[in-house]
Amino acid sequence: MSGDGAGPGDAEENLRPLRTDLRPVVEAVREAGAAAFVAVGDRFDDDLRFLTRFSGPDRPYALVVVPDTESGDRAGRAVLCAPALFREQAEREFVAAARDADGEFHDGIGREIRTEGVGDHAGERAAGVVDDLADGANAATEGDGPTVLAPASIPHDAAVYLERADNDLTSTDAVADARARKTPAEVDRLRRVQRAAVAGMARAEAVLAESGVTDTTAEKSKRDSRPPLRWEGEPLTTERLRREVNQVLAARGVRDAGNTVIGAGPSAADLHYVGDDPIRPGETVLLDISPRGPDGYYGDVTRTFVVDGDGGWERRAYVAVEAAREAALDEVEPGVPAKTVHGEAAAELAAYGFDPNADEGEAGFTHGTGHGVGVSLHEGPSLSGAGELRPGHVVTVEPGVYDPEIGGVRLEDLILVTDDGYEILAEYPFGIVPGIDSA
Template identity: 75%
Template sequence: MSDRGDGAGTDTAEHGQFRQLPPLRTDLTPIVEAIDAADADAFVAVGDRFDDDLRYLTRFCGPDRPYALVIVPDDGTAGRAICCAPSLFREQAEREFVAGTRDRSEGDDDGEFHDGEFHDGVAREVRTDRVGDHAGERAAAVVRGLLGSETDDSSETDDNTLLVPPSIPHDAAVYLERDGNALASTDAVATARARKTAAELDRLRRVQRAAVAGMARAEAVLAESEVGTDETESPALRWEGAPLTAERLRRAVNATLAARGVRDAGNTAIGAGPSATDRHCVGDNPVRPGETVLIDVSPRGPDGYYGDLTRTFVVDGDGGWERRAYLAVESARDVALDEIEPGVPAKAVHGEAAAELAAYGFDPNAGEGEAGFTHDTGHGVGVSRHESPSLSSGTELRPGHVVAIGPGVYDPDVGGVRLEDLVVVSEDGYEILAEYPFGIVPSERE
């Protein structure tokens, strides 16, 4: 299934019915303010539909080829933003980048956006001229027209300083520099993306609820499975008359996600036994009794926002290593959540989880492939599956930060246990965006 997020905002309701959501609107004033604070002249981003920074800034999700965004301060407004779109996508860009960011006129009840003011005061427009040029050249021409000479002779253009995201493509950077511009990297977009608006939280809750449905399907399949043998006569779980494999379980999860209107995006990772130590396992190994089955469901919704939910189960376990590991990880998750509140350094959340795992006898600083805790406790989630804030950083948590909290312990010879939930930092603590129960023995919860 493709990792493309389409449309202007649809999602499934509880019984599979779609309902229309208002378009997402990004406040571009923090970018204008970053330009002013850096004493720069403009901001430029270049990418395609897979560039999450650009998608966040424009809410333009269609083009399969590079396009550009130029933002400049403007004395008459809060700023100006020009989207250099491919000509075939002009109508979509006008709808998503321009019309969707206008306030409704009084009396409008048809769900459409007309000629109201731009919601953040930043005037937006779409340009489709010079479509044969590289997107970096098109951006340079816009900068030249807005800030310098209207001619194509870059020698007549005053030197400008342009803020750019760290991810700007090299060839685009070359075109901008050849036109007499100095480039300066900025983290303004990452900072703006980190704190979610109410509309973004709505999308995140919806996709996380779909992840919950996918997890419930996986747990039900495991609960329905019987202990039998595989084609080699080795002990294995059987489901619906055939050996249960990680791939069969993954397909069951992904079918549920699709029915809920979200895409698995290739992110449904299922490991069983030793393969559960692989945090992104997509193999087809048999699921055997007594082994940990680690299921990580991270779908992407129609507006590009991700969910993230992980649980671990054991069918017909003996209560040995996996039970001790489960208790340790569940306790580590609890103490990590207890640490979350505004003003707390993100790395303190990781530190508490690691200390709790150490108290249970697990190495809190294990390296990749070693037994113990081998990764950070969590990470930010939004239009990227991993974004700011990182829980290994000194960034202070703020209301609106959305983080996946997922401690885990692993043993290459046995398996792995991880428990992960998506939470938003609130004014006085946190909120779990979609609850899912705990228990190492699978039950039918659908």
């Protein structure tokens, strides 16, 4: 058994500056013949966090981006309407951090902070900035207000304020598209938090390997006929194991964010189980660890173990999922349709006799093969969706099979699509028996 070698020092390693290139947003505004782009949200809005790199308050604020004029008398600008009490932080995180060593903005888009009208709704403040900067120059027809692009997730009340100010609001995928392809600086963060997740997995596997079977004579066919495993003199439960994992995550400077999913037996078939269940010998223990790092980026790794198994359903499921993972990875390269990766994993599971199209609560493969990971745990691209894989995509590969009456098996890694294939961001060995490295 071995991890990735991650240690507490990872949180202080030198990382490339984390900056967002706003030029794709400006280009989307131009292509739509719009006047501006507006995003409204709070510190929990991942689009706004990505666009601004500002970890602001838990009340709404707004970002307005306008392109340069065709005459060249005004450069492109991005205005963050921040609360007055957060001005210094906003200047540091949104403005200063976007400057190169020579003092110029790295993407050529000027940035500024405005704190006027702090008592007004963020949507109303954004509408005021649009009116000030856009001058209605891109109205569709004379007498109409300017077209303003916004993410589809813009809050309804913010949209109402913008429309009341005579703006024609249109949704755009520009932010989602920009988020899907990661920069080297973003990959730095993803790799760091994934190393922490792998370290948490190593701790969980060690605890399972140290756990004892207290009654080997009881009948194995009934789940409750064998007492739970014991570790350090007490029954081992999913909650005890979760605490051990989360302590490791905290020591490495990341937050568990409520995403340390551990199920045992039937609860291992629950994709998001965070309850407390006894862990018994002979049943699957599924651990899905998805912490969040200081800059907002997530990790995501899953392994499945069995202590004192009898080689029945769980062994067959494990072999099938391993084969599905390999089949999926064999398809990963730039230009491959994302659906192809999912299709190959599903076909491999079907070859082993598992339903590749099972509905939730049924036995078989009940979810997609993978999803993008970044400042959201689930973002584009989806390996079950449209589009092709591109360099810079960071996605999970996580086939699994489940039986609600028995348990579940899932194996998951986080990969970066490269120019000629893929890179696993933090490797971890495979093996159904904890403490025995099968890699």
